[in-house]
Amino acid sequence: MTSKTDSTSNSSPNAETAIEVSGLGFSWDPVQAPLSFPDMTLKRGDHLFLHGPSGSGKSTLLSLLAGMLRPNTGSVRVLGTDIHRLGAGARDQFRADHMGVIFQQFNLVPYLNTRANVTLPCRLSELRKQRAEPGAPEEAERLLAALSIPEDHWQRKVTRLSIGQQQRIAAARALIGAPGLILADEPTSALDTDNRDRFLELLLHLAHRHNTSVLFVSHDQSLARHFGNHLELRGDRT
Amino acid sequence: MKARLALTLALASLWHRRKVLALVCLTLTLSVSLLLGIQYLRTEVKQSFTSTISGTDLIVGARSGQLNLLLYTVFHIGDATNNIRWSTYQSLKEDSRLDWLIPISLGDSYRGNRVVATDENFLKHFRYGRDLPLELAEGQWFEGVFDVVLGAGVARSLAHQVGEEIVLSHGGGRTSFSNHDDTPFTVTGILAPTGTPVDQAVYIGLDGMEAMHVGWESGVAIPGRTLTREQAARRDFTPDAITAAFIGIERQVLTFRIQREINQFAGEPLSAILPGVALSELWRLMGQFERALVGITGFVVITSLIGLIAVLLTLQAQRAHEIAVLRATGASPALIASLYILECVALALTACVMALALGMAGLALASPWLLANYGLQIELRPLTPEEWTLLALVPAAAFAVALIPAFNTWRQSRRLGFGEGADQ
Numbered sequence: 001m002t003s004k005t006d007s008t009s010n011s012s013p014n015a016e017t018a019i020e021v022s023g024l025g026f027s028w029d030p031v032q033a034p035l036s037f038p039d040m041t042l043k044r045g046d047h048l049f050l051h052g053p054s055g056s057g058k059s060t061l062l063s064l065l066a067g068m069l070r071p072n073t074g075s076v077r078v079l080g081t082d083i084h085r086l087g088a089g090a091r092d093q094f095r096a097d098h099m100g101v102i103f104q105q106f107n108l109v110p111y112l113n114t115r116a117n118v119t120l121p122c123r124l125s126e127l128r129k130q131r132a133e134p135g136a137p138e139e140a141e142r143l144l145a146a147l148s149i150p151e152d153h154w155q156r157k158v159t160r161l162s163i164g165q166q167q168r169i170a171a172a173r174a175l176i177g178a179p180g181l182i183l184a185d186e187p188t189s190a191l192d193t194d195n196r197d198r199f200l201e202l203l204l205h206l207a208h209r210h211n212t213s214v215l216f217v218s219h220d221q222s223l224a225r226h227f228g229n230h231l232e233l234r235g236d237r238t
Numbered sequence: 239m240k241a242r243l244a245l246t247l248a249l250a251s252l253w254h255r256r257k258v259l260a261l262v263c264l265t266l267t268l269s270v271s272l273l274l275g276i277q278y279l280r281t282e283v284k285q286s287f288t289s290t291i292s293g294t295d296l297i298v299g300a301r302s303g304q305l306n307l308l309l310y311t312v313f314h315i316g317d318a319t320n321n322i323r324w325s326t327y328q329s330l331k332e333d334s335r336l337d338w339l340i341p342i343s344l345g346d347s348y349r350g351n352r353v354v355a356t357d358e359n360f361l362k363h364f365r366y367g368r369d370l371p372l373e374l375a376e377g378q379w380f381e382g383v384f385d386v387v388l389g390a391g392v393a394r395s396l397a398h399q400v401g402e403e404i405v406l407s408h409g410g411g412r413t414s415f416s417n418h419d420d421t422p423f424t425v426t427g428i429l430a431p432t433g434t435p436v437d438q439a440v441y442i443g444l445d446g447m448e449a450m451h452v453g454w455e456s457g458v459a460i461p462g463r464t465l466t467r468e469q470a471a472r473r474d475f476t477p478d479a480i481t482a483a484f485i486g487i488e489r490q491v492l493t494f495r496i497q498r499e500i501n502q503f504a505g506e507p508l509s510a511i512l513p514g515v516a517l518s519e520l521w522r523l524m525g526q527f528e529r530a531l532v533g534i535t536g537f538v539v540i541t542s543l544i545g546l547i548a549v550l551l552t553l554q555a556q557r558a559h560e561i562a563v564l565r566a567t568g569a570s571p572a573l574i575a576s577l578y579i580l581e582c583v584a585l586a587l588t589a590c591v592m593a594l595a596l597g598m599a600g601l602a603l604a605s606p607w608l609l610a611n612y613g614l615q616i617e618l619r620p621l622t623p624e625e626w627t628l629l630a631l632v633p634a635a636a637f638a639v640a641l642i643p644a645f646n647t648w649r650q651s652r653r654l655g656f657g658e659g660a661d662q
Contacts, residue, residue, distance in 0.1 A: 059656040066566065066656070088652075089570055096568020103566070103656070106559035109247075111254030123243045124568045173567070185656045 016080075018042045018181050018213035019065065023074035026060055033237040034072050037061055040231060044079070044180065047204060047214040049224045052233030058217045061233065062183050065215070066099060067091040079180040096125040100174025100182040100212070105190050107170035108158040115140050115154045118172045121179075128177025136176070143172035147202050164195045171203050178210035185217050200226055244573055247564075248580035255553060259585065262546045266589035269542040270632055271596045273535040277625050278597065280528050282616045286367075288517050290434045291484075293365030294340075295493050297516075298322065298330070298500055299482035301507035308516040311342055311482045313435050314352040318344060321479035326505050330483065335492055338363045340484040343447050343477065346418075348406050351392045352439040355447035355480075363486055366434045376400050377427030383446050383470050386423035391437035393428040400425050406440070406450065408458075420464045421450040431609065448475035485510075539632060543639050546585060550578060550643045561651050575648035582640030586633040594629075 019042040027034035035057045042048050052058055063069040065076055067083040075082055079098055083091055095101075100121070108117045115137065122129040122136035132139040144154060147168040153161060158169065167187050174182045184203070188196040200216075204226060207214050216227065224230055252259060291312050299307045300320030309315040331339055340363055343355035354360075361372050361379050377400040380387050386406075388398055398404065402425045408416040423442060431437055449470045453463030465473070487493050493512070500510035561574055598618060605616050621629070 062656040068565065068656070092565075092568050092570045094568075095566070099568075101566035103562070107563060109560050109563055111250040112247075116250075120564075121567050124240075183656075 016044055017077070018044045018046065018079060019048075019215065020077040021065075021074070024061075024064065024071050024076060025073040026057075026064060026069065026071045035060060036236050037064075037074075037233070038231065042213055042215070042229065045208070045211045045213055046229055047207070047216065047227050048229040048231060049227035050215060050217045050231050050233065051219055051221065051224070052235065053219070056233040056235035058233055059185055062185050062215070062217060065181075066101065066183055067095055093125070096121060097127045098180045100176075100179045102167070102170045102174050102182065102184040102187040104186045105163065105166075107173075107187075108166055110157075110159050112158070113155050114144065114149065114158055114161070114169055117158055117169055118144060118176055120173060122177055125177065128179065131177045139176055140172065143175055143206065144169070146206060147172050163190045164192075164199070167191060167199060168202070171199065171206075175203075175206050175210065175212065179212060182207060182212055182214045184214060186219070187216075188218065188220070188223070196220075196223070240573060244576045244580055248577050248584060251577065252581050252584060258549065258553070262542075262549050263585055263589055263592075265542045265545060266539075266586065266632075267592040267596065269535070269538045270589050270593035270629070271600075273532070273539050273632075274593055274597055274625065274629060275600075276531055276535050277628050278601075278621075279616070280532065281622055281625070283528075284521060286433055286616075287521060288514075289367045290517065291364075291366060291513050292369055293363070293486065294484045294513050295487040295490060296485040296497055296500070296510045297482060297513055298485060298508055298510045301509050304509070304511040304516045305520055307482065307509055307511050308513065308520065310344065311484075312513065314344075314439060318481045320507075321481055322483065322508065323479055323506060324477055326503070326508070327480055327483060329505070330485070330500075333496075335487065335489065335496060336485055337488040338486040340364060341444060341480045342482045342484065343444055343479075344481045346406050346408055346447070346450075348392070348404060348440045349396060351389070353406055353447075354439045354441050355444045356441060357444060360441065364436070364484065366432050366436065370432070372432065372436065373430040374427045375430040377425070380426050380441065380443050380446070382424075382426075383443065383449050383475065384421060384423045384467060385426040385443070385446070387427040387429060387441040388425055389437040389439045389441070390429050390431035392440055393425075398425055398428070400428060404440075406442075408454065416458055418450040418454075418459075420459070420466065421470070433609065444477050444480065445475035448477050449473070540635065543586075543635055546582065546636070547639050547642055550582065550640070551646070554643055554647065557647075558650075561647065565651050566656075571648045571651045574651045575644040578644040578647055579637060579640045582636045582643075583633050586636030590629055590632050 019040065021037060021041075022039045024037040024039075025034040026037075037057065040048075050058060050061070060069065064071050065078065067076075067078075067086070070084055076084060078094070081094065083094055086094060109120065112120070118140040119136045122132055129136055141154065145151070149165060149168060149172075153165065158166060161169070167190070170187065174184070182203075187203075188199055191199060200223060204214060216223070297307055297311055299311060300318060300322060302319045306316060306319070310318050327339070327341060330336060338359055340359045341356055344352060346353040358379060361374075364372055366372075374387070375390065377387075386404065392398070403422040404425060405422050406418050408418060423446065429436065429441075449465060452465045452470075453460050485496075487496060497510045497512065500508050564574055565571070601616065601618050605618070608616055
């Protein structure tokens with residue numbers, strides 16, 4: 001595992017592009033025509049707002065970018081690495097090393113407390129542990145404080161916290177150890193308007209500090225103004 | 239590092255689900271206790287059984303099979319086929335190669351317990367367990383014709399004290415209608431508990447046996463011909479025959495030659511047996527049953543392991559989100575599958591430790607009671623390698639059955655992605 005971590009990390013930190021997608025097509029069902037995704041390139045540190053109707057393949061694209069699904073055609077380069085050329089184990093390790101992930105909800109491991117949830121990536125990736133300054137617990141606390149999680153919640157069971165707090169803890173987990181790319185799948189859909197704007201501002205602000213690109217999926221067009229790059233999926237089939 | 243992560247995650251997950259899992263763990267604990275307990279008792283009972291008699295090199299009786307001879311002389315089960323003439327016993331006694339002889343005369347009973355007529359050699363030379371001698375808990379060994387010494391079990395169950403007078407019955411059986419009413423015996427001593435059939439018998443002298451049967455030649459008492467105590471004191475009661483004899487041989491290399499000589503004795507048909515050989519043959523007969531018992535408890539353990547898997551599989555549905563999070567954070571399907579195996583094995587280990595504690599506590603509490611009420615001597619001792627193996631099989635079996643949910647999760651987590659991807 002460690003050797004693979006080294007080989008993948010060597011090429012990536014210097015890469016100028018966060019995401020490079022070309023000719024990507026995917027189908028759940030071999031009989032059906034595959035979904036085709038537009039080619040795109042996202043510069044390192046830039047953010048992308050991805051929107052589109054239900055079934056247009058937003059989540060599928062995220063799974064392909066994360067290396068959790070394999071495309072039928074085309075290639076995905078994340079931070080300069082063609083992730084689908086990697087073996088299954090190396091792909092998991094690449095994700096641990098270079099990607100943060102935020103889901104719509106149920107983001108946290110229920111039996112770990114707040115801080116253990118945040119430091120989880122540092123336990124799966126030596127690289128993120130090294131990048132966490134000065135150390136994983138300290139950076140976790142700094143991020144939690146920055147995301148306005150009160151200190152008495154840090155050792156608490158995460159299942160007792162509100163949805164808004166849970167989503168912010170998930171953001172801290174995605175940010176820890178400065179990954180190159182954060183994939184966020186409608187992380188604000190369960191939040192009210194105030195919470196939503198604050199969440200997004202904090203996320204983008206902290207991501208900017210770490211030179212982390214955020215790919216943000218939402219059907220809420222009012223959030224688009226926070227982003228410099230936009231992409232609409234229409235769910236085209238070839 | 240990943241192994242440590244898997245272990246902390248597994249333990250945290252178990253602790254998180256402790257309320258549901260406590261019951262499964264309890265079931266497993268009870269079934270492991272049962273398995274271990276039965277295996278433990280099996281070893282103990284075998285030990286106690288095969289040491290029912292020790293130090294005796296040969297048992298001599300009328301010609302019969304070795305099991306029969308062993309059963310009626312040592313276990314007080316069944317009856318003798320025939321007697322040994324007194325003259326034969328005397329000639330054996332004169333054989334200098336024989337270190338000691340204990341004569342045994344059977345036939346009567348006291349409230350369902352055997353009456354054993356013998357002499358002072360019984361107290362002196364009889365050994366049981368790990369070469370333990372008999373000891374008197376109270377009083378002394380019989381001296382007079384109408385003295386009787388009680389086994390510990392008889393004294394306890396019938397609440398007899400030293401000095402009491404008891405009436406022995408003619409023949410065997412729990413309730414006998416022909417009692418030796420004219421010749422009551424006085425309790426002079428009570429033996430200490432041994433945990434062997436010695437506890438369930440009463441001991442009188444060979445002369446006492448003769449004395450109470452005077453006038454009983456036809457099988458029932460003929461009025462006027464039985465003796466009173468006063469008359470008995472003036473007579474000599476050398477028996478015509480005894481039932482069997484225990485023999486101790488100093489030079490044990492001679493044992494087989496002496497056994498052959500006795501078996502070929504010209505005077506009358508005799509059988510000499512090696513008690514150790516006969517005991518292990520008897521144990522082999524009963525071994526089938528106890529093996530079946532261990533087999534059954536093995537199935538009980540397997541049943542509770544299957545219950546454990548059923549619970550883990552039910553919980554699996556609730557764990558889809560958590561698994562998705564771990565996968566997205568970069569955990570490999572193997573790591574997630576290993577969580578199930580670790581959890582299952584950890585539960586099995588917990589159950590084993592609790593079963594050990596339960597068994598030890600139970601035994602510590604029950605062993606004085608077992609000795610007092612059943613004469614069973616079961617002691618707390620370190621587990622034998624066989625018992626450790628049996629115990630180790632439980633987590634091994636847990637590992638094997640955990641492969642089912644682990645494989646399930648491994649397959650499921652390979653296909654897990656974002657959003658709608660997770661549902662397909």
